[in-house]
Amino acid sequence: SRLTMSESDDDKPLKSSKKEPKPEEDDDDVPLKKAKSSKKENVQSQVKEENAPTAAKESKKKKKTKRKRGDDDDDDDDDDEEDFDTRKKKAPAKKEKSSKSSSKSAKTDGKGQPKKPKKEVKVEPVYEWWKDEQPLAQGKKWRFLEHNGVIFPPNYEPHGVKMKYDGQIISLTPEQEAIATMYAAMSRTDYAGKDVFKKNFWKEFSEKLGKNHAIKDLENCDFQPIVDHLDAEREKKKALTKEEKLKIKQAKEKTEAPYVTVVLDSHLEKNGNFRVEPAGLFRGRGEHPKMGQVKGVIQPEDITMNCSEDACPPRCSLPGHAWQSLVHKDEQTWLAFYKDTINGEFKYVFLSAGSSLKGQSDREKFEKARELKKHVARIRQRITQGLKSSGLEMQQNTALWLIDNLAIRAGNEKDTNEEADTVGCCSLRVEHITLGTDEEGPTIYFNFLGKDSIEYKNLVKLRPKDEEKAKEGEENPCVSFVREGEEKNFRRVVENMRSLTSNSKKPSDDVFDQLNTSSLNTYLKDLMPGLTAKVFRTYNASFTLDQELYKLEDHPEKSSFLRNDATQLKFYNDANYQVAILCNHSRAVSKTFDSQVEKMDEKIKGLHEELADLKKKKKSADNKEQMKKKIANLEERISKQETQKQIKLKLAGVALSTSKVNYLDPRITVAWCKRFGNFPLNKVFNKSLITKFKWAIDEADEDWRF
DNA sequence: CCGGCCGACTCAGAAACTTATAA
DNA sequence: TTTATAAGTTTCTGAGTCGGCCG
Numbered sequence: 001s002r003l004t005m006s007e008s009d010d011d012k013p014l015k016s017s018k019k020e021p022k023p024e025e026d027d028d029d030v031p032l033k034k035a036k037s038s039k040k041e042n043v044q045s046q047v048k049e050e051n052a053p054t055a056a057k058e059s060k061k062k063k064k065t066k067r068k069r070g071d072d073d074d075d076d077d078d079d080d081e082e083d084f085d086t087r088k089k090k091a092p093a094k095k096e097k098s099s100k101s102s103s104k105s106a107k108t109d110g111k112g113q114p115k116k117p118k119k120e121v122k123v124e125p126v127y128e129w130w131k132d133e134q135p136l137a138q139g140k141k142w143r144f145l146e147h148n149g150v151i152f153p154p155n156y157e158p159h160g161v162k163m164k165y166d167g168q169i170i171s172l173t174p175e176q177e178a179i180a181t182m183y184a185a186m187s188r189t190d191y192a193g194k195d196v197f198k199k200n201f202w203k204e205f206s207e208k209l210g211k212n213h214a215i216k217d218l219e220n221c222d223f224q225p226i227v228d229h230l231d232a233e234r235e236k237k238k239a240l241t242k243e244e245k246l247k248i249k250q251a252k253e254k255t256e257a258p259y260v261t262v263v264l265d266s267h268l269e270k271n272g273n274f275r276v277e278p279a280g281l282f283r284g285r286g287e288h289p290k291m292g293q294v295k296g297v298i299q300p301e302d303i304t305m306n307c308s309e310d311a312c313p314p315r316c317s318l319p320g321h322a323w324q325s326l327v328h329k330d331e332q333t334w335l336a337f338y339k340d341t342i343n344g345e346f347k348y349v350f351l352s353a354g355s356s357l358k359g360q361s362d363r364e365k366f367e368k369a370r371e372l373k374k375h376v377a378r379i380r381q382r383i384t385q386g387l388k389s390s391g392l393e394m395q396q397n398t399a400l401w402l403i404d405n406l407a408i409r410a411g412n413e414k415d416t417n418e419e420a421d422t423v424g425c426c427s428l429r430v431e432h433i434t435l436g437t438d439e440e441g442p443t444i445y446f447n448f449l450g451k452d453s454i455e456y457k458n459l460v461k462l463r464p465k466d467e468e469k470a471k472e473g474e475e476n477p478c479v480s481f482v483r484e485g486e487e488k489n490f491r492r493v494v495e496n497m498r499s500l501t502s503n504s505k506k507p508s509d510d511v512f513d514q515l516n517t518s519s520l521n522t523y524l525k526d527l528m529p530g531l532t533a534k535v536f537r538t539y540n541a542s543f544t545l546d547q548e549l550y551k552l553e554d555h556p557e558k559s560s561f562l563r564n565d566a567t568q569l570k571f572y573n574d575a576n577y578q579v580a581i582l583c584n585h586s587r588a589v590s591k592t593f594d595s596q597v598e599k600m601d602e603k604i605k606g607l608h609e610e611l612a613d614l615k616k617k618k619k620s621a622d623n624k625e626q627m628k629k630k631i632a633n634l635e636e637r638i639s640k641q642e643t644q645k646q647i648k649l650k651l652a653g654v655a656l657s658t659s660k661v662n663y664l665d666p667r668i669t670v671a672w673c674k675r676f677g678n679f680p681l682n683k684v685f686n687k688s689l690i691t692k693f694k695w696a697i698d699e700a701d702e703d704w705r706f
Numbered sequence: 707c708c709g710g711c712c713g714a715c716t717c718a719g720a721a722a723c724t725t726a727t728a729a
Numbered sequence: 730t731t732t733a734t735a736a737g738t739t740t741c742t743g744a745g746t747c748g749g750c751c752g
Contacts, residue, residue: 348714365716
């Protein structure tokens with residue numbers, strides 16, 4: 001569905017935007033007061049009742065006054081955009097179409113073919129906190145919080161399928177069977193081949209088996225019967241009719257409904273992760289020393305609940321059980337937490353990404369990055385100075401240069417007995433760095449495992465004078481050129497790195513032996529209040545997007561880009577790609593990738609043959625005009641296929657979504673869409689992002705810049 | 707005063723699931 | 730049309746960051 005964007009003439013700075021009556025707020029106050037006075041009575045149902053008709057009212061209002069883009073032919077029907085932008089209904093109806101988007105309307109009218117109507121997109125209603133005028137006291141996150149706690153996975157049901165050992169059929173107790181089944185479930189993953197995984201699993205499994213058990217080792221275990229059973233179960237589930245599946249889904253929705261929403265102050269919010277993690281084998285990333293360990297069952301006794309004092313506390317759904325404790329911490333955003341059984345890590349239940357609590361802190365994050373923008377020139381001057389000094393100051397500023405220029409993470413210390421051995425800036429070791437030179441000057445090659453054990457391989461060098469070579473490097477994701485103006489600093493950084501990785505150090509020694517993240521952040525606090533290392537990542541990601549996107553402003557092909565959604569989208573994605581490369585956001589390449597590309601090649605080849613054929617026929621054809629049309633058509637299909645293939649190759653191992661979700665100020669995207677031909681936002685933001693970034697959609701007009 | 711642990715939050719890619727598209 | 734596959738979306742939970750507190 002295409003969600004239209006208003007011309008934003010009605011977008012006002014945050015504070016003054018409350019121009020609409022907000023019935024839901026007034027309505028909501030009623031049940032809240034009721035709840036408070038009657039105390040300990042669940043107010044959720046009341047709030048819901050009050051909210052629901054309000055939402056309906058809202059949408060009806062909207063429908064009446066909603067403008068449609070001329071090109072919104074297929075999917076923009078009825079109610080799919082009702083929650084998108086409540087304020088656009090006040091926008092002057094004519095202006096948008098007649099001015100900016102005129103060229104676009106013309107174009108899209110043409111291609112508005114009788115497509116199957118797309119499934120309508122429902123955007124979740126969002127509490128519009130940015131229009132709220134009553135800020136909470138410093139540090140407070142809510143006045144009232146009521147929820148129903150968490151939902152537990154079902155107890156393990158023994159299936160009775162027997163595994164084999166040394167060819168013999170073995171009977172297991174339900175407890176033993178449970179963890180054997182966890183192992184069987186992972187038999188086709190990469191973990192199954194890893195020694196650490198097997199060793200850790202065997203330790204637990206053999207303990208559960210007890211002394212003198214018939215099973216003596218993992219080597220001769222045969223889990224295949226259980227694997228087959230799991231496969232069969234999956235098949236059974238798949239073979240259910242549509243109706244049966246729907247019934248199961250609806251039943252699930254019904255049981256989960258009480259947990260989906262919570263009451264926060266006087267409105268409803270979506271819960272994020274109210275399902276307690278089921279038991280299973282731990283799947284650490286990379287070479288995690290604890291992979292294969294059993295992640296135990298979580299009981300209510302492990303869980304701490306958080307709600308307000310005057311709320312009805314969550315009931316424990318498991319009979320005979322009770323929560324570990326109930327607290328009322330209004331300076332915290334979590335609803336519940338427990339500790340996992342692997343490393344004792346905290347597992348929190350939080351509100352969803354679209355909630356006001358998440359939205360507010362998200363906005364604060366981007367505002368802080370924008371604050372850095374104001375200070376960055378000065379801070380970079382300071383770094384330039386610091387690079388020339390020695391000792392701690394040199395280390396601090398060299399590290400900062402890397403963080404600022406390469407978007408490397410801060411790099412906390414890690415205990416490699418408990419976690420995988422990965423590094424960031426402060427924890428870089430000599431073995432991760434290779435210094436060199438090429439025709440342009442010095443180079444640094446980074447090769448280390450970062451967060452999630454994702455490889456970071458980057459040859460950092462000066463931009464070649466030769467345009468051809470520069471272009472080549474630009475297209476190589478493993479090469480990056482030093483930012484313009486930073487050439488001198490880079491040479492200094494290389495020298496510093498040379499001394500920091502000198503022969504007196506072992507490969508396993510720290511590069512920045514005097515640094516840790518907390519001292520580095522203390523140093524940053526002096527440069528700008530609230531500044532920490534991670535802000536540079538946010539800042540540089542968002543700044544890069546803004547810069548790249550606004551190159552469209554005086555792009556020679558601007559008008560043709562604006563006329564075509566596909567090319568304009570590609571322009572956006574190319575900018576997004578730059579950020580993904582900067583931040584080293586990657587994703588696994590599909591196992592069938594090669595065959596997919598092969599298929600594409602064949603298709604392109606087929607089209608070329610078809611084209612040659614047509615051209616031949618054209619010579620002897622009666623209707624030359626018609627043939628010409630056909631040829632042009634085919635040529636377009638070929639070029640479309642070819643760009644598709646290029647995009648596919650380029651994005652094979654690159655994830656664009658991570659930066660979109662976490663690093664890119666959504667207002668950049670919103671403003672760009674509004675500015676450039678009123679580009680449909682839903683082509684770049686999916687439903688979740690539109691919900692998550694509703695605040696930004698409301699806030700940013702076409703002139704907004706990061 | 708600082709180092710290490712605790713606690714709370716953001717960020718991360720894989721897996722599971724759903725929808726769109728091609729054959 | 731039906732069906733297979735690819736693309737897109739959501740869920741899941743692991744892995745970081747960073748402030749604060751305590752000994």
